[in-house]
Amino acid sequence: MSVRLRGWLLDLYEDIDNGLRIWFISEDGTRVCLHQAMEVTFYASGTNEELRSLWITLKRYPAVLSLQRETRRDAFIPEPITVLKAVVDSPLHQARLFRELQQRYPRLVYYDADISSNIRHAARYGTFPMAFCEVDYDETGLILSIRVLNSRWDLAPVHPVFRILTLEPNCDPGRGEPSALRVQCGQRKQTLLLESSGELIHKLNQVLKQVDPDFILSSWGDTWLVPTLLEFSKREGEKLCLNRDEKRDVGWQKEMSYFSYGQIICRAEEAHLFGRCHIDQRSAMMWRDYGLDGVLESARVTTLPIENAARVSPGSGISAMQMLTALEHDILVPWHKQQVEVFKDGMDLIQRDRGGLIYQPIVGLHANVAQVDFISMYPAIIIKGNISPEVPLPNGIIPASEELGVVPLTLKPLYEKRVALKLRSAGLVKDSRLSKRDNARASALKWLLVVCFGFLGYKNARFGRIEAHEAVTNGGREVLLRAKEVAESLGFEVLHMYVDALWLKKPGSSKKADFQEVLNEISLQTGLGVSLDGIYRWIAFLPSRMDERVPVANRYFGVFQDGSMKVRGIEARRRDTPPWITETQTKMLERLSRAGSVQDLPACMEKAFEVFRNALSDLRSGRVPLEKLVIASRVSHELESYRSPTPAARAASQLLEQTGKRARPGQKVRFIYTRGEPGVHPWELPGTIDPDDVDRVKYIELLARAAASVFHPFGISDDQLKQWAHTQSVALDLVLNKEVSHVRKVYHHARTGRVEAATGIRRIAG
């Protein structure tokens, strides 16, 4: 006899015994755990002799259900190859068997051998987290059939009503000793004392039983809270039932350091649950950016379990999607990437590694500038040019082959979904305001798209190939140069180009409609979608701080016509800038942005200067809270191996000496600049920092630097500002007044058509 269930798939994992356990939230709100058997197929290729030997070995394993010789295609080898296909009765047995085979037959090439059960299940049944399923199962809970009724690509997915429990200590465990635990579910809040009175675990278990949450959202859950609670539980002799699956303990993922984004990242240990999801909001990658909606969207399209989608970087999401695509299209998934770069002659080497096109901006202040962006340029080029490691490379962006490769096949639906979401939120498709939820989801997709391109050039990616990566950047440069020609032919001046954006202006063009033609023409001539990021009332491109004759590609700020600002590359954008500096610089820029047009700028400049002056006086009189002066910077080496220790490394060494806590490569170290030796004081060091020890001169220097970035376009030099900041002499006020009148004069001339160069002013043009 079979029972039918309709509901959403919440969690899927390998059972302790065998097969899979799958949790559903049914339509009527019950949470149901079912199980399913799943056979697993993998392949090996090698010499006839080796394959014969493998065959004999595998035949003796009862878990191996069938063996067969087949001819198949390796994505990286032109000719079909002979493989041995093995079907194993369960994921667990396959994993165990594969580990043995690697030892015993290291020379064989394996395929489909290290794919997670989630991805296999997704490929076979079309499942994904929050898939709406119709399931038939027997009285033991064994799944007999499963059909998915919705799609990963739904624009408006329907979710069940989740039960969410929030757990957070009352302070940052890195800074102090939390004394209480805040527990929240919907409107219901309570506080439990964090002490081993024999009560805590009991009460927590009650809450868990009562609420039976689908999600436990914690703060510092991975690194502190869950370990601490388990410790209490041990002491009190009462089991803490965090899991829904009562057979399981908390699944620990070990701490590790890895290389990513050109730097060492340290990923802390993680506490995983079974049957429900634990997400540590502090360690979950990009949680701040897109929250639970983004995590669910990411899980949905990547098919990664929700707990993983919340934590891993988008790279593994893309990797999962590529494997799924390959499985769906009968392309073998290589185990370790074994691609060797083909030989290159000298000409190729010069062509290589040029990356995206970067143009030198015309430094200075400009009014009525349009920024034109290509929409997801690299993904669009990959799709249009059919750029994939196993497909012949295109000529420019003219594809060499019709049949889409793994990478474009993976990207296409993702790209189309993002464009559709963007269109919807832009109001082109009626019915929707730009909802917070759509934003979060679009943001999650954006990251997957961005990273997919980088993955092509990543040496360890299964479907990466450096030549394909280069083909994309080549295509991008071609496209941008074509766009420049188009813009210039229509009489626009191209002030700047950066990878996938152009900044244009033309006398008399200041409204959206004035740029419509050039947008259409660029799109037509390049075959790629473009959008108007906005029209700047004014924008300032900054030169190098090292040498102000040299323009730099990505230091600029400007105000759009709607009054919003765009800021790139300057201090406020850097994560190692103390909050006080960031806030002051942002406030200064905000004062500038109040200028309704360029004519109002001089007056706003005086306001911005006032912000600067007030901030300095706050610092001098000790009104700046210490936490606003904290600098956070990463250490990327073991502390002993620094040849010239950075301030962060020196702070970390102090911390190690005095507390025994060691900052691992990839961890951030927080510190304050202090007077005398050693010049820094770790923020995490117990005991307070005497405000008098703060190295105010240092902070004045840092603030003056940030102010200089803001004022540079108005002709005030670094040195002038610095000197003024340190001495508080009135000289600068005079300079400022002088400059303000210069700016006024120049704008007057600009508007009357007689542009004239002003001393001290870099460049101003109407």
Next chain:
DNA sequence: TACAGTCGGGG
């Protein structure tokens, strides 16, 4: 002044 180390950008 040279070098070592950290960060940004995309969006």
Next chain:
DNA sequence: GTGTACGACTGTA
């Protein structure tokens, strides 16, 4: 488990 390559910039020796 895991994006690239590169240039700008700061602090140290």
